[in-house]
Amino acid sequence: MTRTIYVNGCYQPYNNALLHVEDRATLFADAVYEVVEVKAGKLVDQDAHLERLERSLSEIKLVTDFSIKTIPFIIRESIRRNRVKNGYVYIQVSRGSGQRDFIFPSANETPATLIIFARSKNPLKxxxxxxxxxxxxxxxxxxxxxxxxxxxxxxxxxxxxxxxxxxxxxxxxxxxxxxxxxxxxxxxxxxxxxxxxxxxxxxxxxxxxxxxxxxxxxxxxxxxxxxxxxxxxxxxxxxxxxxxxxxxxxxxxxxxxxxxxxxxxxxxxxxxxxxxxxxxxxxxxxx
Ligand SMILES: Cc1ncc(COP(=O)(O)O)c(C=O)c1O
Missing domain, CATH: 3.20.10.10 (D-amino Acid Aminotransferase, subunit A, domain 2)
Structure with missing residues:
Protein backbone atom coordinates (compact mmCIF):
# COMPACT_ATOMS: atom_id res chain seq x y z
CA MET A 1 0.00 0.00 0.00
CA THR A 2 1.38 3.44 -0.93
CA ARG A 3 0.92 6.02 1.76
CA THR A 4 -0.67 9.28 0.68
CA ILE A 5 -0.37 12.78 2.02
CA TYR A 6 -2.82 15.59 1.50
CA VAL A 7 -1.18 18.80 0.24
CA ASN A 8 -3.33 21.75 -0.82
CA GLY A 9 -6.28 19.91 -2.29
CA CYS A 10 -4.55 16.71 -3.56
CA TYR A 11 -3.80 13.35 -2.03
CA GLN A 12 -0.29 12.64 -3.26
CA PRO A 13 1.81 9.48 -3.00
CA TYR A 14 4.16 9.80 0.00
CA ASN A 15 7.36 10.07 -2.07
CA ASN A 16 5.91 12.69 -4.41
CA ALA A 17 4.25 14.92 -1.83
CA LEU A 18 5.93 18.29 -2.30
CA LEU A 19 5.93 21.62 -0.57
CA HIS A 20 7.24 24.75 -2.32
CA VAL A 21 10.86 25.60 -1.38
CA GLU A 22 9.72 29.09 -0.42
CA ASP A 23 6.81 27.90 1.70
CA ARG A 24 6.77 30.15 4.75
CA ALA A 25 6.76 27.05 6.98
CA THR A 26 10.31 26.26 5.81
CA LEU A 27 11.57 29.86 5.67
CA PHE A 28 10.12 31.30 8.87
CA ALA A 29 8.28 28.48 10.69
CA ASP A 30 5.32 30.73 9.82
CA ALA A 31 2.93 27.84 10.38
CA VAL A 32 0.82 26.18 13.05
CA TYR A 33 -0.07 22.54 13.52
CA GLU A 34 -2.06 19.94 15.45
CA VAL A 35 -1.66 16.25 16.24
CA VAL A 36 -4.84 14.23 16.86
CA GLU A 37 -4.80 10.69 18.23
CA VAL A 38 -6.46 7.93 16.20
CA LYS A 39 -7.73 5.05 18.31
CA ALA A 40 -9.46 2.05 16.75
CA GLY A 41 -10.06 4.12 13.61
CA LYS A 42 -11.72 6.95 15.56
CA LEU A 43 -10.52 10.43 16.43
CA VAL A 44 -9.89 11.44 20.01
CA ASP A 45 -10.89 14.98 21.01
CA GLN A 46 -10.86 16.15 17.39
CA ASP A 47 -13.10 19.19 18.05
CA ALA A 48 -10.85 20.49 20.82
CA HIS A 49 -7.77 20.11 18.59
CA LEU A 50 -9.46 21.99 15.74
CA GLU A 51 -10.59 24.73 18.14
CA ARG A 52 -7.00 25.09 19.29
CA LEU A 53 -5.87 25.17 15.64
CA GLU A 54 -8.27 28.06 15.03
CA ARG A 55 -6.89 29.85 18.07
CA SER A 56 -3.29 29.36 16.90
CA LEU A 57 -4.23 30.69 13.44
CA SER A 58 -5.88 33.69 14.99
CA GLU A 59 -2.90 34.39 17.32
CA ILE A 60 -0.51 34.50 14.33
CA LYS A 61 -3.10 36.41 12.23
CA LEU A 62 -3.21 33.73 9.55
CA VAL A 63 -6.38 33.97 7.50
CA THR A 64 -7.11 30.82 5.49
CA ASP A 65 -8.98 30.72 2.20
CA PHE A 66 -10.60 27.44 3.31
CA SER A 67 -12.91 26.75 6.22
CA ILE A 68 -11.56 24.76 9.19
CA LYS A 69 -14.87 22.87 8.97
CA THR A 70 -13.55 21.06 5.86
CA ILE A 71 -10.60 19.58 7.79
CA PRO A 72 -12.51 16.67 9.44
CA PHE A 73 -13.41 15.36 5.96
CA ILE A 74 -9.79 15.41 4.84
CA ILE A 75 -8.70 13.83 8.12
CA ARG A 76 -11.17 10.98 7.64
CA GLU A 77 -10.10 10.43 4.05
CA SER A 78 -6.43 10.43 5.07
CA ILE A 79 -7.14 7.77 7.70
CA ARG A 80 -9.07 5.70 5.18
CA ARG A 81 -6.49 5.93 2.41
CA ASN A 82 -3.63 5.10 4.76
CA ARG A 83 -5.61 2.40 6.61
CA VAL A 84 -4.70 3.83 10.00
CA LYS A 85 -6.33 1.98 12.89
CA ASN A 86 -4.18 3.35 15.69
CA GLY A 87 -1.84 6.27 15.34
CA TYR A 88 -2.25 9.95 14.73
CA VAL A 89 -3.15 12.62 12.22
CA TYR A 90 -0.88 15.62 11.64
CA ILE A 91 -2.38 18.87 10.36
CA GLN A 92 -0.25 21.86 9.38
CA VAL A 93 -1.28 25.26 8.03
CA SER A 94 1.34 27.73 6.81
CA ARG A 95 0.98 31.26 5.47
CA GLY A 96 1.60 29.92 1.94
CA SER A 97 4.61 30.25 -0.32
CA GLY A 98 6.11 33.22 -2.09
CA GLN A 99 9.17 35.41 -2.35
CA ARG A 100 10.99 35.50 0.99
CA ASP A 101 9.70 38.55 2.80
CA PHE A 102 9.05 39.13 6.49
CA ILE A 103 5.88 41.07 5.65
CA PHE A 104 2.73 38.96 5.34
CA PRO A 105 1.78 38.27 1.73
CA SER A 106 -1.80 39.16 0.85
CA ALA A 107 -4.12 36.23 1.55
CA ASN A 108 -5.70 36.69 -1.92
CA GLU A 109 -2.45 36.24 -3.82
CA THR A 110 -0.88 33.70 -1.48
CA PRO A 111 -3.29 31.07 -0.19
CA ALA A 112 -2.41 29.20 2.98
CA THR A 113 -0.75 25.78 2.61
CA LEU A 114 -2.61 22.89 4.23
CA ILE A 115 -0.87 19.56 4.83
CA ILE A 116 -2.53 16.55 6.45
CA PHE A 117 -1.12 13.10 6.97
CA ALA A 118 -2.13 10.06 8.99
CA ARG A 119 0.39 7.63 10.43
CA SER A 120 0.06 4.30 12.24
CA LYS A 121 1.61 3.75 15.66
CA ASN A 122 1.52 0.60 17.76
CA PRO A 123 -0.44 1.43 20.95
CA LEU A 124 0.74 -1.74 22.69
CA LYS A 125 4.31 -0.46 22.78
C1 LIG B 1 4.99 21.85 24.15
C2 LIG B 1 3.84 20.91 24.26
N1 LIG B 1 3.14 20.89 25.40
C3 LIG B 1 2.11 20.05 25.56
C4 LIG B 1 1.72 19.17 24.56
C5 LIG B 1 0.55 18.25 24.77
O1 LIG B 1 -0.55 18.72 24.05
P1 LIG B 1 -1.71 17.72 23.61
O2 LIG B 1 -2.18 17.05 24.86
O3 LIG B 1 -2.75 18.61 23.04
O4 LIG B 1 -1.12 16.77 22.64
C6 LIG B 1 2.43 19.17 23.35
C7 LIG B 1 2.04 18.27 22.27
O5 LIG B 1 2.61 18.22 21.23
C8 LIG B 1 3.50 20.07 23.19
O6 LIG B 1 4.20 20.11 22.05
Missing part, protein backbone atom coordinates in the same frame (compact mmCIF):
# COMPACT_ATOMS: atom_id res chain seq x y z
CA UNK A 126 3.17 2.65 24.66
CA UNK A 127 1.05 0.59 27.07
CA UNK A 128 4.07 -1.60 27.72
CA UNK A 129 6.20 1.50 28.31
CA UNK A 130 3.67 2.95 30.74
CA UNK A 131 4.07 -0.06 33.05
CA UNK A 132 7.74 0.74 33.58
CA UNK A 133 7.43 4.51 33.22
CA UNK A 134 9.91 6.84 31.56
CA UNK A 135 12.92 8.90 32.55
CA UNK A 136 12.91 12.66 31.98
CA UNK A 137 15.76 15.12 32.27
CA UNK A 138 15.48 18.73 33.35
CA UNK A 139 16.59 21.31 30.79
CA UNK A 140 16.40 25.11 30.54
CA UNK A 141 13.32 26.39 28.73
CA UNK A 142 14.94 28.23 25.82
CA UNK A 143 11.79 28.64 23.70
CA UNK A 144 10.21 31.89 22.54
CA UNK A 145 7.78 33.60 24.90
CA UNK A 146 4.58 32.29 23.25
CA UNK A 147 4.69 28.47 23.48
CA UNK A 148 0.92 28.64 24.03
CA UNK A 149 0.68 28.99 20.23
CA UNK A 150 1.26 25.63 18.55
CA UNK A 151 3.68 26.78 15.85
CA UNK A 152 6.17 24.67 13.93
CA UNK A 153 9.03 26.78 15.36
CA UNK A 154 10.20 23.91 17.53
CA UNK A 155 14.00 24.02 17.36
CA UNK A 156 14.50 24.71 21.08
CA UNK A 157 12.20 21.76 21.85
CA UNK A 158 13.95 19.52 19.33
CA UNK A 159 17.34 20.27 20.93
CA UNK A 160 15.99 19.67 24.44
CA UNK A 161 14.39 16.35 23.42
CA UNK A 162 17.60 15.28 21.65
CA UNK A 163 19.61 16.02 24.81
CA UNK A 164 17.13 13.88 26.74
CA UNK A 165 17.54 10.98 24.32
CA UNK A 166 21.33 11.25 24.48
CA UNK A 167 21.07 10.95 28.26
CA UNK A 168 18.94 7.81 28.12
CA UNK A 169 15.69 9.67 28.83
CA UNK A 170 12.52 10.08 26.76
CA UNK A 171 11.49 13.64 27.48
CA UNK A 172 12.97 16.91 28.71
CA UNK A 173 11.16 18.85 31.44
CA UNK A 174 11.81 22.51 30.75
CA UNK A 175 12.51 24.88 33.63
CA UNK A 176 12.35 28.66 33.60
CA UNK A 177 14.72 31.22 35.16
CA UNK A 178 13.08 30.73 38.58
CA UNK A 179 13.66 26.96 38.34
CA UNK A 180 9.97 26.16 37.93
CA UNK A 181 9.04 23.41 35.48
CA UNK A 182 6.90 24.84 32.70
CA UNK A 183 6.20 21.69 30.65
CA UNK A 184 7.88 18.98 28.58
CA UNK A 185 9.50 19.53 25.17
CA UNK A 186 6.33 18.08 23.61
CA UNK A 187 4.07 17.28 26.56
CA UNK A 188 2.60 18.79 29.71
CA UNK A 189 4.28 17.97 33.03
CA UNK A 190 2.50 16.82 36.18
CA UNK A 191 3.36 15.72 39.71
CA UNK A 192 1.30 14.07 42.43
CA UNK A 193 2.31 15.25 45.92
CA UNK A 194 2.46 13.06 49.02
CA UNK A 195 -0.94 14.59 49.90
CA UNK A 196 -2.32 13.17 46.63
CA UNK A 197 -2.68 16.59 44.99
CA UNK A 198 -2.22 16.73 41.23
CA UNK A 199 -0.14 19.75 40.24
CA UNK A 200 0.51 21.18 36.78
CA UNK A 201 1.60 24.58 35.48
CA UNK A 202 -1.22 27.08 34.82
CA UNK A 203 -2.28 27.33 31.18
CA UNK A 204 -0.91 30.83 30.60
CA UNK A 205 1.41 32.03 27.81
CA UNK A 206 4.33 29.94 29.18
CA UNK A 207 2.91 26.56 28.13
CA UNK A 208 0.78 24.89 25.50
CA UNK A 209 -2.70 24.22 26.87
CA UNK A 210 -2.67 20.51 26.08
CA UNK A 211 -5.89 18.82 25.04
CA UNK A 212 -4.83 15.69 26.97
CA UNK A 213 -4.10 17.94 29.96
CA UNK A 214 -7.68 19.23 29.73
CA UNK A 215 -8.94 15.65 29.61
CA UNK A 216 -6.98 14.77 32.75
CA UNK A 217 -8.40 17.84 34.53
CA UNK A 218 -11.90 16.53 33.74
CA UNK A 219 -10.90 13.12 35.09
CA UNK A 220 -9.70 14.56 38.40
CA UNK A 221 -13.32 15.59 39.01
CA UNK A 222 -14.59 12.10 38.09
CA UNK A 223 -12.09 10.47 40.44
CA UNK A 224 -12.53 13.04 43.20
CA UNK A 225 -8.87 13.99 43.13
CA UNK A 226 -7.52 17.36 44.23
CA UNK A 227 -6.13 19.28 41.30
CA UNK A 228 -4.11 22.46 41.66
CA UNK A 229 -2.85 24.63 38.80
CA UNK A 230 0.42 26.18 39.91
CA UNK A 231 4.07 26.06 38.89
CA UNK A 232 6.19 23.45 40.70
CA UNK A 233 9.95 23.37 41.22
CA UNK A 234 12.49 20.68 40.33
CA UNK A 235 12.89 20.01 44.09
CA UNK A 236 9.14 19.45 44.44
CA UNK A 237 9.23 17.08 41.50
CA UNK A 238 12.06 15.14 43.15
CA UNK A 239 9.99 14.90 46.31
CA UNK A 240 6.75 13.86 44.55
CA UNK A 241 4.91 10.58 45.02
CA UNK A 242 4.18 10.32 41.30
CA UNK A 243 4.95 12.21 38.14
CA UNK A 244 3.63 11.92 34.62
CA UNK A 245 3.40 13.64 31.26
CA UNK A 246 0.39 14.13 29.01
CA UNK A 247 0.23 14.46 25.22
CA UNK A 248 -2.06 13.21 22.45
CA UNK A 249 0.70 10.91 21.20
CA UNK A 250 1.27 9.09 24.49
CA UNK A 251 -1.74 10.01 26.68
CA UNK A 252 -0.84 9.79 30.36
CA UNK A 253 2.69 8.42 30.65
CA UNK A 254 4.15 7.80 34.12
CA UNK A 255 7.54 9.34 34.86
CA UNK A 256 9.65 7.18 37.16
CA UNK A 257 12.98 9.00 37.00
CA UNK A 258 13.89 12.69 36.88
CA UNK A 259 17.56 13.23 36.01
CA UNK A 260 19.40 10.69 38.17
CA UNK A 261 16.73 10.45 40.89
CA UNK A 262 13.88 7.95 41.07
CA UNK A 263 10.41 9.32 41.59
CA UNK A 264 9.29 7.88 44.96
CA UNK A 265 9.80 4.07 44.68
CA UNK A 266 10.80 4.26 40.99
CA UNK A 267 7.59 2.53 39.86
CA UNK A 268 4.74 3.85 37.70
CA UNK A 269 2.29 5.48 40.11
CA UNK A 270 -1.26 4.13 40.62
CA UNK A 271 -2.95 7.49 39.97
CA UNK A 272 -1.03 7.98 36.71
CA UNK A 273 -1.90 4.45 35.58
CA UNK A 274 -5.57 4.88 36.51
CA UNK A 275 -5.77 8.14 34.55
CA UNK A 276 -4.19 6.39 31.58
CA UNK A 277 -6.55 3.43 31.83
CA UNK A 278 -9.78 5.45 31.84
CA UNK A 279 -8.71 8.39 29.67
CA UNK A 280 -10.59 7.33 26.53
CA UNK A 281 -13.83 6.62 28.40
CA UNK A 282 -14.20 10.35 29.04
CA UNK A 283 -12.67 11.72 25.83
CA UNK A 284 -14.71 12.98 22.87
CA UNK A 285 -14.61 10.24 20.25
CA UNK A 286 -15.61 11.00 16.66
CA UNK A 287 -15.77 8.85 13.56
Missing amino acids: LDEKSKKGIKVITHPDLRWKRPDIKTTGLLASVLARQTAIEQGAEEAWLYNEDKFITEGAASNAWIVTKQNELITHPANQSILKGITREGVIRLTKELDLTYIERPFTIEEANDAKEAFITAATNLVMPVTQIDEKSVYDGKSGPISLKLREIFHEFAQISY
Whole structure:
Protein backbone atom coordinates (compact mmCIF):
# COMPACT_ATOMS: atom_id res chain seq x y z
CA MET A 1 0.00 0.00 0.00
CA THR A 2 1.38 3.44 -0.93
CA ARG A 3 0.92 6.02 1.76
CA THR A 4 -0.67 9.28 0.68
CA ILE A 5 -0.37 12.78 2.02
CA TYR A 6 -2.82 15.59 1.50
CA VAL A 7 -1.18 18.80 0.24
CA ASN A 8 -3.33 21.75 -0.82
CA GLY A 9 -6.28 19.91 -2.29
CA CYS A 10 -4.55 16.71 -3.56
CA TYR A 11 -3.80 13.35 -2.03
CA GLN A 12 -0.29 12.64 -3.26
CA PRO A 13 1.81 9.48 -3.00
CA TYR A 14 4.16 9.80 0.00
CA ASN A 15 7.36 10.07 -2.07
CA ASN A 16 5.91 12.69 -4.41
CA ALA A 17 4.25 14.92 -1.83
CA LEU A 18 5.93 18.29 -2.30
CA LEU A 19 5.93 21.62 -0.57
CA HIS A 20 7.24 24.75 -2.32
CA VAL A 21 10.86 25.60 -1.38
CA GLU A 22 9.72 29.09 -0.42
CA ASP A 23 6.81 27.90 1.70
CA ARG A 24 6.77 30.15 4.75
CA ALA A 25 6.76 27.05 6.98
CA THR A 26 10.31 26.26 5.81
CA LEU A 27 11.57 29.86 5.67
CA PHE A 28 10.12 31.30 8.87
CA ALA A 29 8.28 28.48 10.69
CA ASP A 30 5.32 30.73 9.82
CA ALA A 31 2.93 27.84 10.38
CA VAL A 32 0.82 26.18 13.05
CA TYR A 33 -0.07 22.54 13.52
CA GLU A 34 -2.06 19.94 15.45
CA VAL A 35 -1.66 16.25 16.24
CA VAL A 36 -4.84 14.23 16.86
CA GLU A 37 -4.80 10.69 18.23
CA VAL A 38 -6.46 7.93 16.20
CA LYS A 39 -7.73 5.05 18.31
CA ALA A 40 -9.46 2.05 16.75
CA GLY A 41 -10.06 4.12 13.61
CA LYS A 42 -11.72 6.95 15.56
CA LEU A 43 -10.52 10.43 16.43
CA VAL A 44 -9.89 11.44 20.01
CA ASP A 45 -10.89 14.98 21.01
CA GLN A 46 -10.86 16.15 17.39
CA ASP A 47 -13.10 19.19 18.05
CA ALA A 48 -10.85 20.49 20.82
CA HIS A 49 -7.77 20.11 18.59
CA LEU A 50 -9.46 21.99 15.74
CA GLU A 51 -10.59 24.73 18.14
CA ARG A 52 -7.00 25.09 19.29
CA LEU A 53 -5.87 25.17 15.64
CA GLU A 54 -8.27 28.06 15.03
CA ARG A 55 -6.89 29.85 18.07
CA SER A 56 -3.29 29.36 16.90
CA LEU A 57 -4.23 30.69 13.44
CA SER A 58 -5.88 33.69 14.99
CA GLU A 59 -2.90 34.39 17.32
CA ILE A 60 -0.51 34.50 14.33
CA LYS A 61 -3.10 36.41 12.23
CA LEU A 62 -3.21 33.73 9.55
CA VAL A 63 -6.38 33.97 7.50
CA THR A 64 -7.11 30.82 5.49
CA ASP A 65 -8.98 30.72 2.20
CA PHE A 66 -10.60 27.44 3.31
CA SER A 67 -12.91 26.75 6.22
CA ILE A 68 -11.56 24.76 9.19
CA LYS A 69 -14.87 22.87 8.97
CA THR A 70 -13.55 21.06 5.86
CA ILE A 71 -10.60 19.58 7.79
CA PRO A 72 -12.51 16.67 9.44
CA PHE A 73 -13.41 15.36 5.96
CA ILE A 74 -9.79 15.41 4.84
CA ILE A 75 -8.70 13.83 8.12
CA ARG A 76 -11.17 10.98 7.64
CA GLU A 77 -10.10 10.43 4.05
CA SER A 78 -6.43 10.43 5.07
CA ILE A 79 -7.14 7.77 7.70
CA ARG A 80 -9.07 5.70 5.18
CA ARG A 81 -6.49 5.93 2.41
CA ASN A 82 -3.63 5.10 4.76
CA ARG A 83 -5.61 2.40 6.61
CA VAL A 84 -4.70 3.83 10.00
CA LYS A 85 -6.33 1.98 12.89
CA ASN A 86 -4.18 3.35 15.69
CA GLY A 87 -1.84 6.27 15.34
CA TYR A 88 -2.25 9.95 14.73
CA VAL A 89 -3.15 12.62 12.22
CA TYR A 90 -0.88 15.62 11.64
CA ILE A 91 -2.38 18.87 10.36
CA GLN A 92 -0.25 21.86 9.38
CA VAL A 93 -1.28 25.26 8.03
CA SER A 94 1.34 27.73 6.81
CA ARG A 95 0.98 31.26 5.47
CA GLY A 96 1.60 29.92 1.94
CA SER A 97 4.61 30.25 -0.32
CA GLY A 98 6.11 33.22 -2.09
CA GLN A 99 9.17 35.41 -2.35
CA ARG A 100 10.99 35.50 0.99
CA ASP A 101 9.70 38.55 2.80
CA PHE A 102 9.05 39.13 6.49
CA ILE A 103 5.88 41.07 5.65
CA PHE A 104 2.73 38.96 5.34
CA PRO A 105 1.78 38.27 1.73
CA SER A 106 -1.80 39.16 0.85
CA ALA A 107 -4.12 36.23 1.55
CA ASN A 108 -5.70 36.69 -1.92
CA GLU A 109 -2.45 36.24 -3.82
CA THR A 110 -0.88 33.70 -1.48
CA PRO A 111 -3.29 31.07 -0.19
CA ALA A 112 -2.41 29.20 2.98
CA THR A 113 -0.75 25.78 2.61
CA LEU A 114 -2.61 22.89 4.23
CA ILE A 115 -0.87 19.56 4.83
CA ILE A 116 -2.53 16.55 6.45
CA PHE A 117 -1.12 13.10 6.97
CA ALA A 118 -2.13 10.06 8.99
CA ARG A 119 0.39 7.63 10.43
CA SER A 120 0.06 4.30 12.24
CA LYS A 121 1.61 3.75 15.66
CA ASN A 122 1.52 0.60 17.76
CA PRO A 123 -0.44 1.43 20.95
CA LEU A 124 0.74 -1.74 22.69
CA LYS A 125 4.31 -0.46 22.78
CA LEU A 126 3.17 2.65 24.66
CA ASP A 127 1.05 0.59 27.07
CA GLU A 128 4.07 -1.60 27.72
CA LYS A 129 6.20 1.50 28.31
CA SER A 130 3.67 2.95 30.74
CA LYS A 131 4.07 -0.06 33.05
CA LYS A 132 7.74 0.74 33.58
CA GLY A 133 7.43 4.51 33.22
CA ILE A 134 9.91 6.84 31.56
CA LYS A 135 12.92 8.90 32.55
CA VAL A 136 12.91 12.66 31.98
CA ILE A 137 15.76 15.12 32.27
CA THR A 138 15.48 18.73 33.35
CA HIS A 139 16.59 21.31 30.79
CA PRO A 140 16.40 25.11 30.54
CA ASP A 141 13.32 26.39 28.73
CA LEU A 142 14.94 28.23 25.82
CA ARG A 143 11.79 28.64 23.70
CA TRP A 144 10.21 31.89 22.54
CA LYS A 145 7.78 33.60 24.90
CA ARG A 146 4.58 32.29 23.25
CA PRO A 147 4.69 28.47 23.48
CA ASP A 148 0.92 28.64 24.03
CA ILE A 149 0.68 28.99 20.23
CA LYS A 150 1.26 25.63 18.55
CA THR A 151 3.68 26.78 15.85
CA THR A 152 6.17 24.67 13.93
CA GLY A 153 9.03 26.78 15.36
CA LEU A 154 10.20 23.91 17.53
CA LEU A 155 14.00 24.02 17.36
CA ALA A 156 14.50 24.71 21.08
CA SER A 157 12.20 21.76 21.85
CA VAL A 158 13.95 19.52 19.33
CA LEU A 159 17.34 20.27 20.93
CA ALA A 160 15.99 19.67 24.44
CA ARG A 161 14.39 16.35 23.42
CA GLN A 162 17.60 15.28 21.65
CA THR A 163 19.61 16.02 24.81
CA ALA A 164 17.13 13.88 26.74
CA ILE A 165 17.54 10.98 24.32
CA GLU A 166 21.33 11.25 24.48
CA GLN A 167 21.07 10.95 28.26
CA GLY A 168 18.94 7.81 28.12
CA ALA A 169 15.69 9.67 28.83
CA GLU A 170 12.52 10.08 26.76
CA GLU A 171 11.49 13.64 27.48
CA ALA A 172 12.97 16.91 28.71
CA TRP A 173 11.16 18.85 31.44
CA LEU A 174 11.81 22.51 30.75
CA TYR A 175 12.51 24.88 33.63
CA ASN A 176 12.35 28.66 33.60
CA GLU A 177 14.72 31.22 35.16
CA ASP A 178 13.08 30.73 38.58
CA LYS A 179 13.66 26.96 38.34
CA PHE A 180 9.97 26.16 37.93
CA ILE A 181 9.04 23.41 35.48
CA THR A 182 6.90 24.84 32.70
CA GLU A 183 6.20 21.69 30.65
CA GLY A 184 7.88 18.98 28.58
CA ALA A 185 9.50 19.53 25.17
CA ALA A 186 6.33 18.08 23.61
CA SER A 187 4.07 17.28 26.56
CA ASN A 188 2.60 18.79 29.71
CA ALA A 189 4.28 17.97 33.03
CA TRP A 190 2.50 16.82 36.18
CA ILE A 191 3.36 15.72 39.71
CA VAL A 192 1.30 14.07 42.43
CA THR A 193 2.31 15.25 45.92
CA LYS A 194 2.46 13.06 49.02
CA GLN A 195 -0.94 14.59 49.90
CA ASN A 196 -2.32 13.17 46.63
CA GLU A 197 -2.68 16.59 44.99
CA LEU A 198 -2.22 16.73 41.23
CA ILE A 199 -0.14 19.75 40.24
CA THR A 200 0.51 21.18 36.78
CA HIS A 201 1.60 24.58 35.48
CA PRO A 202 -1.22 27.08 34.82
CA ALA A 203 -2.28 27.33 31.18
CA ASN A 204 -0.91 30.83 30.60
CA GLN A 205 1.41 32.03 27.81
CA SER A 206 4.33 29.94 29.18
CA ILE A 207 2.91 26.56 28.13
CA LEU A 208 0.78 24.89 25.50
CA LYS A 209 -2.70 24.22 26.87
CA GLY A 210 -2.67 20.51 26.08
CA ILE A 211 -5.89 18.82 25.04
CA THR A 212 -4.83 15.69 26.97
CA ARG A 213 -4.10 17.94 29.96
CA GLU A 214 -7.68 19.23 29.73
CA GLY A 215 -8.94 15.65 29.61
CA VAL A 216 -6.98 14.77 32.75
CA ILE A 217 -8.40 17.84 34.53
CA ARG A 218 -11.90 16.53 33.74
CA LEU A 219 -10.90 13.12 35.09
CA THR A 220 -9.70 14.56 38.40
CA LYS A 221 -13.32 15.59 39.01
CA GLU A 222 -14.59 12.10 38.09
CA LEU A 223 -12.09 10.47 40.44
CA ASP A 224 -12.53 13.04 43.20
CA LEU A 225 -8.87 13.99 43.13
CA THR A 226 -7.52 17.36 44.23
CA TYR A 227 -6.13 19.28 41.30
CA ILE A 228 -4.11 22.46 41.66
CA GLU A 229 -2.85 24.63 38.80
CA ARG A 230 0.42 26.18 39.91
CA PRO A 231 4.07 26.06 38.89
CA PHE A 232 6.19 23.45 40.70
CA THR A 233 9.95 23.37 41.22
CA ILE A 234 12.49 20.68 40.33
CA GLU A 235 12.89 20.01 44.09
CA GLU A 236 9.14 19.45 44.44
CA ALA A 237 9.23 17.08 41.50
CA ASN A 238 12.06 15.14 43.15
CA ASP A 239 9.99 14.90 46.31
CA ALA A 240 6.75 13.86 44.55
CA LYS A 241 4.91 10.58 45.02
CA GLU A 242 4.18 10.32 41.30
CA ALA A 243 4.95 12.21 38.14
CA PHE A 244 3.63 11.92 34.62
CA ILE A 245 3.40 13.64 31.26
CA THR A 246 0.39 14.13 29.01
CA ALA A 247 0.23 14.46 25.22
CA ALA A 248 -2.06 13.21 22.45
CA THR A 249 0.70 10.91 21.20
CA ASN A 250 1.27 9.09 24.49
CA LEU A 251 -1.74 10.01 26.68
CA VAL A 252 -0.84 9.79 30.36
CA MET A 253 2.69 8.42 30.65
CA PRO A 254 4.15 7.80 34.12
CA VAL A 255 7.54 9.34 34.86
CA THR A 256 9.65 7.18 37.16
CA GLN A 257 12.98 9.00 37.00
CA ILE A 258 13.89 12.69 36.88
CA ASP A 259 17.56 13.23 36.01
CA GLU A 260 19.40 10.69 38.17
CA LYS A 261 16.73 10.45 40.89
CA SER A 262 13.88 7.95 41.07
CA VAL A 263 10.41 9.32 41.59
CA TYR A 264 9.29 7.88 44.96
CA ASP A 265 9.80 4.07 44.68
CA GLY A 266 10.80 4.26 40.99
CA LYS A 267 7.59 2.53 39.86
CA SER A 268 4.74 3.85 37.70
CA GLY A 269 2.29 5.48 40.11
CA PRO A 270 -1.26 4.13 40.62
CA ILE A 271 -2.95 7.49 39.97
CA SER A 272 -1.03 7.98 36.71
CA LEU A 273 -1.90 4.45 35.58
CA LYS A 274 -5.57 4.88 36.51
CA LEU A 275 -5.77 8.14 34.55
CA ARG A 276 -4.19 6.39 31.58
CA GLU A 277 -6.55 3.43 31.83
CA ILE A 278 -9.78 5.45 31.84
CA PHE A 279 -8.71 8.39 29.67
CA HIS A 280 -10.59 7.33 26.53
CA GLU A 281 -13.83 6.62 28.40
CA PHE A 282 -14.20 10.35 29.04
CA ALA A 283 -12.67 11.72 25.83
CA GLN A 284 -14.71 12.98 22.87
CA ILE A 285 -14.61 10.24 20.25
CA SER A 286 -15.61 11.00 16.66
CA TYR A 287 -15.77 8.85 13.56
C1 LIG B 1 4.99 21.85 24.15
C2 LIG B 1 3.84 20.91 24.26
N1 LIG B 1 3.14 20.89 25.40
C3 LIG B 1 2.11 20.05 25.56
C4 LIG B 1 1.72 19.17 24.56
C5 LIG B 1 0.55 18.25 24.77
O1 LIG B 1 -0.55 18.72 24.05
P1 LIG B 1 -1.71 17.72 23.61
O2 LIG B 1 -2.18 17.05 24.86
O3 LIG B 1 -2.75 18.61 23.04
O4 LIG B 1 -1.12 16.77 22.64
C6 LIG B 1 2.43 19.17 23.35
C7 LIG B 1 2.04 18.27 22.27
O5 LIG B 1 2.61 18.22 21.23
C8 LIG B 1 3.50 20.07 23.19
O6 LIG B 1 4.20 20.11 22.05
